[in-house]
Amino acid sequence: MASSETGSRRVTIDDVARSAGVSRQTVSRALNDKGEIGVSTKQRVLDAALELGYRPSRFARGLVRQDAISVGLVIPDLLNPFFTEVAAAALDAARARGWHVVVYDTGDRVEEERGTLEVIASQVDAVVGYLRQPEDEVDKLMRGLPVVLIDRERRTERFSSIRIDGEGGVHAAIRHLVDSGHRRIGMLDHAGRSEPSIRHDWFVSAMSACGLDAGSVSRADQSVEGGERALKALLTDHPATTAVFTFNDIIAIGALRAARRLGRRVPRDLAVIGFDGLRLGSLVEPPLSTVALDTRGLGALAVEQTARLLATSSPLSGDELVVRAELRLRESA
Amino acid sequence: MASSETGSRRVTIDDVARSAGVSRQTVSRALNDKGEIGVSTKQRVLDAALELGYRPSRFARGLVRQDAISVGLVIPDLLNPFFTEVAAAALDAARARGWHVVVYDTGDRVEEERGTLEVIASQVDAVVGYLRQPEDEVDKLMRGLPVVLIDRERRTERFSSIRIDGEGGVHAAIRHLVDSGHRRIGMLDHAGRSEPSIRHDWFVSAMSACGLDAGSVSRADQSVEGGERALKALLTDHPATTAVFTFNDIIAIGALRAARRLGRRVPRDLAVIGFDGLRLGSLVEPPLSTVALDTRGLGALAVEQTARLLATSSPLSGDELVVRAELRLRESA
DNA sequence: AACGCTCCCGTGAGCGCTCACGTTACCGCT
DNA sequence: AGCGGTAACGTGAGCGCTCACGGGAGCGTT
Numbered sequence: 001m002a003s004s005e006t007g008s009r010r011v012t013i014d015d016v017a018r019s020a021g022v023s024r025q026t027v028s029r030a031l032n033d034k035g036e037i038g039v040s041t042k043q044r045v046l047d048a049a050l051e052l053g054y055r056p057s058r059f060a061r062g063l064v065r066q067d068a069i070s071v072g073l074v075i076p077d078l079l080n081p082f083f084t085e086v087a088a089a090a091l092d093a094a095r096a097r098g099w100h101v102v103v104y105d106t107g108d109r110v111e112e113e114r115g116t117l118e119v120i121a122s123q124v125d126a127v128v129g130y131l132r133q134p135e136d137e138v139d140k141l142m143r144g145l146p147v148v149l150i151d152r153e154r155r156t157e158r159f160s161s162i163r164i165d166g167e168g169g170v171h172a173a174i175r176h177l178v179d180s181g182h183r184r185i186g187m188l189d190h191a192g193r194s195e196p197s198i199r200h201d202w203f204v205s206a207m208s209a210c211g212l213d214a215g216s217v218s219r220a221d222q223s224v225e226g227g228e229r230a231l232k233a234l235l236t237d238h239p240a241t242t243a244v245f246t247f248n249d250i251i252a253i254g255a256l257r258a259a260r261r262l263g264r265r266v267p268r269d270l271a272v273i274g275f276d277g278l279r280l281g282s283l284v285e286p287p288l289s290t291v292a293l294d295t296r297g298l299g300a301l302a303v304e305q306t307a308r309l310l311a312t313s314s315p316l317s318g319d320e321l322v323v324r325a326e327l328r329l330r331e332s333a
Numbered sequence: 334m335a336s337s338e339t340g341s342r343r344v345t346i347d348d349v350a351r352s353a354g355v356s357r358q359t360v361s362r363a364l365n366d367k368g369e370i371g372v373s374t375k376q377r378v379l380d381a382a383l384e385l386g387y388r389p390s391r392f393a394r395g396l397v398r399q400d401a402i403s404v405g406l407v408i409p410d411l412l413n414p415f416f417t418e419v420a421a422a423a424l425d426a427a428r429a430r431g432w433h434v435v436v437y438d439t440g441d442r443v444e445e446e447r448g449t450l451e452v453i454a455s456q457v458d459a460v461v462g463y464l465r466q467p468e469d470e471v472d473k474l475m476r477g478l479p480v481v482l483i484d485r486e487r488r489t490e491r492f493s494s495i496r497i498d499g500e501g502g503v504h505a506a507i508r509h510l511v512d513s514g515h516r517r518i519g520m521l522d523h524a525g526r527s528e529p530s531i532r533h534d535w536f537v538s539a540m541s542a543c544g545l546d547a548g549s550v551s552r553a554d555q556s557v558e559g560g561e562r563a564l565k566a567l568l569t570d571h572p573a574t575t576a577v578f579t580f581n582d583i584i585a586i587g588a589l590r591a592a593r594r595l596g597r598r599v600p601r602d603l604a605v606i607g608f609d610g611l612r613l614g615s616l617v618e619p620p621l622s623t624v625a626l627d628t629r630g631l632g633a634l635a636v637e638q639t640a641r642l643l644a645t646s647s648p649l650s651g652d653e654l655v656v657r658a659e660l661r662l663r664e665s666a
Numbered sequence: 667a668a669c670g671c672t673c674c675c676g677t678g679a680g681c682g683c684t685c686a687c688g689t690t691a692c693c694g695c696t
Numbered sequence: 697a698g699c700g701g702t703a704a705c706g707t708g709a710g711c712g713c714t715c716a717c718g719g720g721a722g723c724g725t726t
């Protein structure tokens with residue numbers, strides 16, 4: 001128990017060498033068990049290392065042998081199942097390449113995100129994820145690190161970004177609702193930012209394509225409870241509403257619960273269609289119809305693009321960076 | 334576009350310096366924008382860096398400035414909501430300490446886990462998570478790295494391990510079922526390993542404490558579908574069963590679905606109690622009663638212990654490393 | 667006795683970067 | 697003219713480790 005650390009200097013390989021009466025190289029051999037070392041010597045070195053509490057510096061080690069690359073994955077909220085799925089997909093794609101993934105959950109706070117990016121830059125070889133930071137800020141913080149943004153609503157020239165195209169899917173969803181006889185269709189948009197979401201734009205455009213006025217809209221926090229509250233508010237203001245499209249599945253699930261509490265049968269009295277295609281959606285009652293995104297593909301695509309940027313080999317662009325969403329009908333509509 | 338990389342040598346700070354006609358230090362100043370540098374010079378350096386595709390080595394940088402520590406988090410399956418919650422909690426606790434967390438999803442494959450550990454050792458300062466590897470294996474691979482295991486069913490002397498104690502909670506659950514009039518109580522255990530789980534032991538002991546014989550048991554894969562199949566099997570073999578306790582909430586949710594399909598009303602015809610306390614459990618219909626674990630506390634505790642090991646300051650031990658589960662009644666029982 | 671071989675082990679160099687200093691040039695002030 | 701002062705740069709050293717060597721001891725072989 002030699003925690004007799006007076007000065008807080010780090011225990012280096014030389015300390016161990018001195019303590020065991022051998023050279024650095026021998027210590028290195030013992031620790032990484034490559035041969036060319038006597039059994040007793042090896043044991044002595046190992047003991048000394050343990051005694052001193054020696055832990056090799058991964059930086060020094062990484063410096064000399066060209067080590068694996070590692071990317072930072074920035075996620076707003078890992079507990080949101082959508083991001084969980086994307087993260088899992090990215091992790092998987094990264095592992096296939098032998099990469100290490102450092103995960104940062106910003107808790108959906110922009111200031112937190114800034115701090116994260118600041119600290120991330122010197123730790124990883126590239127960054128991929130959801131960033132709310134303005135471009136210049138990212139540029140300044142990353143200083144040339146490859147960056148792959150996901151679902152950046154405003155277009156980005158400076159960085160690669162995976163775009164989510166839900167237009168077709170949302171049109172199909174609204175079309176389906178209209179074909180089922182619905183006319184008064186509302187939307188539960190997210191309440192995060194000040195302006196309406198892109199998904200709301202798609203909704204409006206789909207409505208007008210069906211010859212309907214933009215329906216009534218309520219803002220919801222990205223949580224089940226948020227969805228509940230928002231649906232109640234919407235139905236209070238517009239009781240004649242017979243169908244809702246929601247910003248995402250989490251909100252839709254909240255809407256499902258609220259509908260049940262309000263005594264509205266789904267889909268008979270109220271049809272609900274979400275967005276994202278969460279696996280979770282098939283577990284609730286009734287199973288949620290949704291405009292589904294291929295989250296696996298999304299994560300894989302983001303990693304693929306990162307790889308290309310890292311290799312400076314013909315990065316993907318334009319349409320290759322788009323993930324399309326499509327209507328997946330279950331039972332809620 | 335100077336991708337005229339003939340030899341694949343890395344672009345270093347000296348290359349940039351030479352190309353910009355300045356010294357390393359000046360390049361460093363430009364990139365980390367600390368002052369003491371002329372505006373035009375800075376721009377010239379930045380241009381050169383971009384031109385050459387220069388990316389600083391995080392190892393070299395980390396070596397000289399004493400950089401943040403980073404831990405590896407090993408998870409069997411991030412898509413399993415339980416592990417998601419633990420991971421999120423660990424991420425949070427780690428961020429509070431300014432740590433970086435490298436996440437590895439082994440996909441529940443033991444061989445994959447071995448490979449992961451092999452590669453992890455030189456990348457992180459400590460490892461925490463769910464390891465199925467035998468102790469000696471871990472010891473050999475980690476070579477002195479601090480390791481904190483979670484929910485290791487067999488006791489471990491060599492490594493710190495966070496133990497999950499569900500005994501009291503399971504007893505309370507069975508007691509509750511018995512008090513509600515149930516006598517024929519089955520269990521849906523997991524099918525992962527060959528021998529029954531510890532949770533099954535708790536179940537048996539709780540049953541006998543209530544004066545009942547060990548109920549019938551069916552094995553289930555850790556998935557919703559697995560739970561469905563297992564409940565059907567159980568009810569086929571033992572149709573008189575009126576209540577089931579399950580290995581975890583995921584399986585319980587499967588049981589809930591199967592019960593509905595079989596026309597059994599929950600909790601009237603069949604009571605269901607899960608294990609884990611997932612947030613997800615409150616979303617299904619009916620909301621799932623469960624023996625709940627404080628996943629947040631679990632993650633935090635694991636990180637706390639890691640911190641102590643890292644500082645070689647009085648690690649926690651014994652009872653301090655136990656997380657207790659307690660019955661959380663909702664509506665499925 | 668001389669050679670060769672294997673088994674251990676040590677020595678110098680260098681990975682790419684930052685830090686603490688020097689050094690130079692240029693300005694204003696007395 | 698001489699001084700101090702500051703802005704803008706360069707120079708050596710060193711972070712902790714591994715790699716490619718080099719070298720001695722001990723053994724057997726001809």
